[in-house]
Amino acid sequence: MRNWLDNHKNDTVRTQMYYAKQGIITDDMKYVAEVEGLDPELVRSEIARGRLIIPANINHRHVKPMAIGLASKCKINANIGSSALASDINGEIEKVDMSLKYGADTIMDLSTGGDLDAIREAVIAHSTVPVGTVPMYQIIHDCGGDINNLSIDVMLSTLEKQAKQGVSYFTIHAGFLLRFMPYVAKRKMGIVSRGGSLMASWMMHYHKENPFYEAYDAILDICRRYDVSLSLGDSLRPGCLYDASDEAQLSELKILGELTLRAWEKDVQVMIEGPGHVPLNQVERNMKIEQEYCHEAPFYILGPLTTDIAAGYDHISSAIGAAVGGWHGASMLCYVTPKEHLGLPNAEDVRIGIIAYKIAAHSADIARGRFGARDVDDAMSDARYAFDWNKQFSLALDPDRAKEYHDETLPQDVFKDAEFCSMCGPKFCSYKITQQIMDNHSIN
Known part of the structure; x- marks a missing residue:
């Protein structure tokens, strides 16, 4: 609940832009700054500016x-x-x-x-x-x-x-x-x-x-x-x-x-x-x-x-x-x-x-190169290369659909630990072949 508003209930104007122009960082601005990974002062100044x-x-x-x-x-x-x-x-x-x-x-x-x-x-x-x-x-x-x-x-x-x-x-x-x-x-x-x-x-x-x-x-x-x-x-x-x-x-x-x-x-x-x-x-x-x-x-x-x-x-x-x-x-x-x-x-x-x-x-x-924007993509790449299917599902924008498509052909729980999917099967997975090459030839 936005209880901070109670402390300003007698203010004639209670818009975020009004407070920003007065140099006040509201609790809403602080919350946004934390979620976005931004400096609260930047949030305030951008609101005051209209951007x-x-x-x-x-x-x-x-x-x-x-x-x-x-x-x-x-x-x-x-x-x-x-x-x-x-x-x-x-x-x-x-x-x-x-x-x-x-x-x-x-x-x-x-x-x-x-x-x-x-x-x-x-x-x-x-x-x-x-x-x-x-x-x-x-x-x-x-x-x-x-x-x-x-x-x-x-x-x-x-x-x-x-x-x-x-x-x-x-x-x-x-x-x-x-x-x-x-x-x-x-x-x-x-x-x-x-x-x-x-x-x-x-x-x-x-x-x-x-x-x-x-x-x-x-x-x-x-x-x-x-x-x-x-x-x-x-x-x-x-x-x-x-x-x-x-x-x-x-x-x-x-x-x-x-x-x-x-x-x-x-x-x-x-x-x-x-x-x-x-x-x-x-x-x-x-x-x-x-x-x-x-x-x-x-x-x-x-x-x-x-x-x-x-x-x-x-x-x-x-x-x-x-x-x-x-x-x-x-x-x-x-x-x-x-x-x-x-x-x-x-x-x-x-x-x-x-x-x-x-x-x-x-x-x-x-x-646009936003800080941390690609972190989840890199985590997904690691999960894919490690055949961590449950991690892949959780990182997807639509976890339910990702799991649903995987489980259409390989629904059993044992296949959540398998080092392949139904697209390539156990013998033609490029990730697995690459890993074997790296292990067998000591490539670092």
Whole structure:
């Protein structure tokens, strides 16, 4: 429990950025520093600078603080959520359990159907990692399902309600301005962001500016009260390779940079959401542009997917782009499941998506030379060369799957001590042959 907050309950502002700017190292910062192997002062200074965030709503008391930023390890997010066609609290809790078991660093509840308040409350109560939302989905619900009924009062009321529940970060589509609509018309796939498309519908119906942009200061005030971090949404992210890095995407990104500075002025933590579909040769450029436009605020990217034809396997196509993105500066990767573009993920899809992205994030940490990142890989190499099968299982990102595949053909316990697997058998194992050569010829 984050009991340190009790000692600051009378503080007017209780955001991590506020304390960092005052030179105060909070217990959350100390915890993050220990987990990350960083100097607590570095954590504080990076938060004060805006390059690192600790998304931890003051009302989510049992959350384990974690860091997203250039100085910390690359993180992954798992999306869960009900839909109008499939809504079940127990099903969402099962997804939370799967997310926690396999190592998601944050969870986003993207529910659009069922009792949204009850689902969110259950998810937050069950989760020890930060929970994020896209409030627009609830706002539509609270507007009777008609985007044209949206008002700033309803919008702010919904944000306040979710903040009180303990949501640690909001995806807000505040950077999509009315004047960007002509850029959308040039695209092959228009707007693929659900929140972005709803915002476009409202703006075109009333021919008025984005209400999230107009009410941004009021939104910041809510975030400031509860220490809700902002995940500034990329409404105009590319939904296909054809639209990648176009005028629509980059115009919005510039506005997100302006909104970042405004948030920092009010001590609100910020990360920036990034592109969805990007050719592999453009991924590095996208990472560098975000750092330039958005003042090195943490970049939170969806994929990016490096091809459009991997339906059913988009967890693979996106993990390729995610690894490269993490290598070149992305701070958190939003996972993609095999169901992307096809349907609502179930618990097993969540597992597959998380493991794909744990691979991508770990690969990025190794590529960036993070201290100790490769230690587990070296330990795995030693276990393999020593035929220590149980050690190999325990070191794997998915121990259950590793053991399951090994035991498909050699399930008996005796084979856990065997100096071979079913791939090469006892006579063709290269490790064993090498060891015999070393022993027989006294090679050191």
